[in-house]
Amino acid sequence: MDKEWMRKDRLSLEYEIGIESFLQFAMSNANDPNAIPCPCARCGNLKKKNVQTIRAHLIYNGIDLTYHTWIWHGERSMTVNSMNGTNGFGQDEHASFAEEPIDMVHAVYDSYAENPSQFNKLLEDAEKSLYPGCTKFTKLSAIMKLFNLKAKYGWSDNSFTDLLSLFREMLPDDNELPSSLYDAKKSLRALGMEYVKIHACPNDCILYRKEYEDLANCPTCGTSRWKLSNKSKVKEGVRAKVLWYFPPIPRFQKMFRDKTVSKELTWHSDKRICDGYLRHPADAPSWKLVDRMWPDFASETRNLRLAISADGINPHSLMSSSYSCWPILMITYNLPPWLCMKRKFVMLTLLISGPRQPGNDIDVYLAPLVDDLKCLWDECVEAYDAYRQESFSLRAVLLWTINDFPAYGNMSGCFGGAFRACLERL
Template sequence: MSKNGLSHEYEVGVEYFLQFALRNANNPNAMPCPCAKCGNLKTKDIDTIRAHLCCNGIDLTYHTWIWHGERSKFENSMNDGDRVGQDERKYFTEEPISMVHGAYDSYAKNPNQFHKLLEDAEKPLYPGCVKFTKLSALVKLYNSKAKYSWSDKSFTDLLGLFGQMLPDDNELPLTLYDAKKSLCALGMDYVKIHACPNDCILYRKEYEDFTNCPICGMSRWKLGKNSTIIGGVPAKVLWYFPPIPRFQRWFQQKVISKELTWHADKRIRDGYLHHPADAPSWKVVDHNWPNFASEPRNLRLAISADVMNPHSLMSSAYSCWPIVMITYNLPPSLCMKRKFMMLTLLISGPKQPGNDIDVYLAPLIDDLKFLWDNGVDTYDAYRKEMFSLRAVLLWTINDFPAYGNMSGCIVKGYHACPICGEETYSTRLKHSRKIVYTGHRRFLPTSLPYRRQKKAFNRNQEFKLAPKPLTGYEVLERVERINYRLGKMSGKIKSNVGDEKSCWKKKSIFFELEYWKHLHFDMFLM
C-alpha cells in the first residue's frame, strides 16, 4: 500500500487490507479509516474506507496495524529503558476519552508518535547544545510566530536562515510544513467543521454526509463563477479546538496541576471577595452539587465571545468570532493570563452569526455536557493518580450586543434593559429619533432626596421599587414557548405566544446544560 495510488499493486493492497481488517474487526460496520485524511480517527463502513483509500491514499505513518489486526498493548511497545512511570503508562493505555465526541487520545492510539515526542524532547538542537532540545526550540519559535503574527512565508524563511547559522548537523526543521509535522505529536489538534453559509446547520452528526443544507437548500460547497460548485471547497468553516485534551495535558504538568487547586488550598477566607470562589455563583454550584464540589480539581469555567476584524480594517466586511474559555481554578494572577485563556471556537466570516451563534456553539456545548455528566479519566502528575475530571460553566463574558446574541435577550428597542425587562422605562425622542431610558431612580435607596425631585429629572417623583432580576427558572419559563428557527434564510418566527412586549427572542443553547437554569440570572450579564 506504499505504492503509487494509481498502480495495480496499490489497488490489490487495498483489497487485501480490507479483507484482513474485516476478519479482525470488532464492528465491521464501523472500522477506523486509515486514509491520509481520517488517520484512524474516524470510523467508517468498508465501502467508505475503500473510497477514501483510493481518493486520499493511506496514512504513511501507519506502519503497525494495531487498529485492524491484533490489538497490542502499549506496555509491550515500550522498551525497558523508557523513562515513563507506571502511572503514566497506565494513562497512555487508556481507551479514547470520548467515543461520543470522536476524540481519540493520540498517544494511546499511536505509541510510535509518543516515542517520537520523547526523542524530540531529549534530542539536543545540535551536538553539544545544552540550552535547547529540538522540541523546546521549535515550540519557542512557533510561540513567537503566533505572538507577533508572522506570516507562514516569513516563518519558513526564518527557519531556513536559522538552519544556515546553526551547525550542519542541527535538528531544526527547515520549513513550516516540517515544523507542523513535529508539533502534531503534541496532540494540539483542531477540527474543521463545514457550516451552512446561511448559518442554518453544521455538517456534523446526522448532517455529516449532506451536500446541501436541509433547511435553506444552499450548497455545502463554495460557488465559483456562474454559480458553478467548486467541489471539495466548503462555503463556510467552523474551527473547533477541543478543550478536553488540553485540560488533561494541564494536569500532566506538575506545576500547573498544583495551581489548579489553588482556590481550595491557598485561598484566603475572610469574608471578602478575593477570587471567583468567594462569589455567590460559585457557592450555588457548591450548595446544589456537593459531590462535584468535593473534588477541588473539577474545573469552573467561563467563555468569552466577541467579534473582531482580523485584517485591522474598519471598512472590511469580513468578521471573525473567537470563543475563548477561561478557567477560574487558578489563582487570580494566572487565570486571566494568555497561557491559560483557551481558544475553543473560531467562527469565520464574512457574515456575522448574530442570533444564530447557537449553531456554532453546539460542539462546545456537547463537550461541556459530557464533562458534566460523565467526566474524563485524567492523570494528575502532581498527586500521581488518576481521577475523573468534570467541569461546569459558570457564566459568559460579552459586551452588550454579543450578550444579546448569546443569551437570546433583546438589547435594543423599548425593552432593552435585561434587568427591567418588560418594565423598562423608555421614551422615543421626537426629533433625534432615538430611544432613551429613564426610571433609574428606582434603584436608589427609598430615603434618598433624589427620588422626590422633579425639575432635575422628568418632572415626576419616583416612588416605585427596583425590579427584581429573574431567576434561571423564570427565564427558562419565558423562553420555552418561543419558536425561533436558526438560519439567515429560515423565515424568522419570534414567538407563538402573542406577547409583543416580551424582551426574549430565542431559547439559548446554554439551557441544554443541565445546571444552567439553577444559576443566578446575573450570570447571564457578565
C-alpha cells in the same frame, strides 16, 4: 486608667512610625510618587494617591489587615499568595509555568499507549540537540520558540517557511531545524495540539456534523456546502465556511498531568483566604450556589468552574473592513487570580470564521462545545492528577459568560426589542 492611656499612646506612636517606614519604602520603589497604590482599609491598593493622602488615609481608615507583604509597593513575597513573589506569577506568565518540552512529551504519554514508536520519535525530538554541540535548544524547543514568535507577531505562513529555510542555512550542517511550516507542524501535532475543522452553512443554518456530516447542501436553506466561483460554479471540496474547534477536554487532562499546574487547580480550596472580601470567583454567590445545589460536585475540589467569553474581532486590523471573526475563549477559575487570566491558561475553544458575524445563530457554532460541556457535567472524564499521583473522575460546570451587551444578546438569543426589555427588567 493612666497605664491604659499610656499603652494606647505607645501603640499609636508605633503605628505612626510604621506608617512613615512604609511610606519611605513605597517612595523608594515608586515610579511616580504621586500615583502610589493606597493600602488603607477603604482603598485596598485599588486607588492611587500621593504620599500626603496615603498618610491621612492610613491614620483615619487604618491599613488593610490582610496586606502583610507589600507586593504592590516593591516587596517580593516568598508565599504563593503573592502576585509578584519569587515564584514569578506577577512578573512573567512563563516564569514558573514554562513547560519544558520533555515535560510536555511525558504529559501526552497516555495518548500513545497503542503507538509506542511514535512516542519514542517525539521523545527523541525533545532530547535531540538542535545541532551538534548545541546545549541551549533541542529540536522541539526550537520549534516551540519560533512558533510562539510567529503567533505573537502575526507572521504569515509563507514568511515563517522562508524564515525556517534561512535559519537552516545559517545553522551548522546536520542541524535538525525543519525547512518548512508543514514539517514544523508535524512535530507539534504529535503533542496533541490539534483542532477540528467543521464545515458550516454559509447562512449559519447548520454545522455539517452528526446527521448532516455527508450532506452536500444545507437542509434548511439549500445552499451548497462548497464555495462558489465567480461564475457561480461549485468548487467541489472547497468549503464555503468553516468552524475551527479546539476540544477542551484533552487540554484539561493535560493540565492535571502537569504536577505544578495540578497543584494550583485546587488553590481555591486549599490556599484561598476567606475573610469576607471578594478576592476570587470562589467568594462569589454563584460559586457558592453551585456548592449548595450540587454538593457531590463541590466535594471534589478538582472539578472545574469555567467561563466562556465571546466577541467579534477584525483580524485584518482595518477599520474600513467589516470582516468579523469570532473567537470563543474559555477561562478556568479554579486557578489563583494571578494565573487564571494569563495567556497560558486562557483557552481558545472555537474560532468562527467570517466575513459576517453569526448573530443569534451563534448557538449553531457553540454546539460542539456544548456537547463536551454536557459530557463533563453528566458523564465526567477520566483524568490523572500528577501532583497527588492518582486518577479521578473530572467534571466541570460553566458558571459565567463574559460579553459586551450586543454579544450578550446574541448568546441569550433575545437580541433587539426582547433584549432591551430584559435589560429594563434588570
